[in-house]
Amino acid sequence: MKTNSIGIGFRKDFADEFIDNSNFSPDFVEFAPENWVDMGGYWKKILDKVTEKYPAICHGLSLSIGSAEDLDMVFLKKLKKFLDQYNIEIYSEHLSYTKAENAHLFDLLPIPFREDAVKHVVNRIKKVQDFLERPLVIENVSYYTPVAAEMSEEEFITNIVNESGCKMLLDVNNVYVNAFNHNYDTKAFIDSMPLDKIAYLHMAGHTKVSDDLIIDTHGQAIIDPVYDLFDYTVSKINPVPVLLERDFNIPETNELITEMSRLKEITTKHWEGVKCF
C-alpha cells in the first residue's frame, strides 16, 4: 500500500463503479469482512474482481474488542482464512463493543473509559494479533454519551495503543463529531493522540441532528471544518493511506471523485517529498 494514497469504502450500493467506471480509480479499497465472509455466488465474483483490481484493507464491525464476552473464535478462524485468501495486510476494528450478554447488537457502543477496560482491551488486542498473525489497527469511534468514565477519551485511547503496541486508525471526522458533541478542542485532541502510531486515516461526512448533536452517519459529503482538521492532522503525521467512507445516501460518482481529489490535494501539499521514518 502506497503511503500517500486515497482509497474509498467498497460498498455493494455502487459496486459496479469500481469495476466499470474508468474515471473512478481509488488507490485502494476498504471493506468490512463481516459483509463478505461466507459469501458465494454473484457477490463473491464481484469482490474477487474488485480485489484483483485494487489493493484492499479490511475494517471489521463485530469483533467487539471491548466486550466482556469471550472472543468469537469461530468467527476469528473464518476471518483469518478470509484475510489470508485476499492477501489483506491491514485489518482494523473499532474501539467499542458490539456484543453483551451473549447478543450481538450491530452498532458501536461506547466502552466506559476506565482503567480495567484499558487492561481488558489491551489483553484482547494482543490475543487477536497473535491469532491472526497480523497487526490489529484500532479506530477511535464517535460516541454520543460517555458511560461511567473515569478518564478522558484521549487518555483511554492513548493508553490502549501504547500498552498494546497496536497501530491506530485515526478517524478525523470522529474527532470532529466527538469534539462537537462533548465540547472539546479538536486540534488539542489530535495533538494528544499517539501520532507516530497512525496506520491510516478515515474521513467521512456526518449529520447534524440538533443544535448540540452530530451523528456519524457516513451519509453526507465531508464539510469544510472537517477538511480543515484533516489538513491540520496531515501536517502533523508521516504519510499514511487515507480512506473516504461513504455508506449511505450515495451520490453521483463524480462527487466522490471530487472528494477524493480534495483529500489528495491536502496530503500532497504536506507529504510530497516527505520520506517515512
Add this chain to the structure above:
Amino acid sequence: MLLNETIDIQNRVARYCKSGIEEDIPGVTKNRLHNYRRLIYNIVDDTMSTAFPITKEWLSRDEWDMLVSDFLANHSAQTPQVWKLPSEFYSYVKNNNYANRFKKEALNDLLFIEWIEIEVHTTPDISVPEYKADGDLLSDKLILNPHFRLIQLTYPVHNHHAGEASKNRGNWYLLIYRNQETNAVHFMQLSQLYVFIIEQLTDNPMSVSDLIPLINTAFGIDDEATLLANLKPFIESLAAKTVILGYSNK
C-alpha cells in the same frame, strides 16, 4: 479482566438498547443514550425489511413493528454478520408462533422462502466434480449443480399472494436453485417423484438407468417406458436451467 461493575454497566447499556426500557446507567449525558437504541433498531429494521420485502408488505405496520421490536428485545443475536440475521429472525417468528397470533397461517412459509432465496443466492461456492456438457442420458452419471435447496411448504406462497395461499394448505415441494451462469436464484415446483430423484442425485451422482430401480422400489412404478418418457424432458429441463450441469462416466 473487566471489573464486575464495568460489565454490569455495559450490560445495562445493551439491555436498554435492546428493550428501550430505561436502565440506571451512571455517567451518561441526558437524552443521548436513546440515539444508540434508535440506531440499533434501524439497523435491525432495515436488515429485515430488505430480507423480507414481501412479508413486510403483507403484514400491517403494527404487526411488522411488533416483530422487529420483539425480536430485538427478546432474541440474543448469535451471528456477528448482520446479513445472516434474517435466518434468526425467521426462526424467532416461527418458534414464537406469531402466525397464530396474527391469524396469518402462511407467515412462517413466506419468511422461510424469502430467507432461502437469500441463502441460495449467497451460499458459499461449492466445487463440482469434473463433468462434460454432453453425454448419454441412460448410462452417464448426472452431475448436479450443488447450489440449491429442496424445501417443503405448507402453503403455496411461491405462486400465490400469502393471504390466498393460506387457503391452500397442503404439501408443496420446491427446488430453489442458483443458476450456475447468471447466479440468479429461481424456483421450481416439483412433485414428490422429482424431489426423490433430486435427493438421490444429491446423495450420489448416478445415471437414469441407476435411478429407475430406485424409483420402482420407492413408488412402485414398473412401467419403465412411461417412466423414461417422463424423465427425459424433466432431466433436459433441469439441464437447461443448470440444475444439472452435465454428465460424467467416471
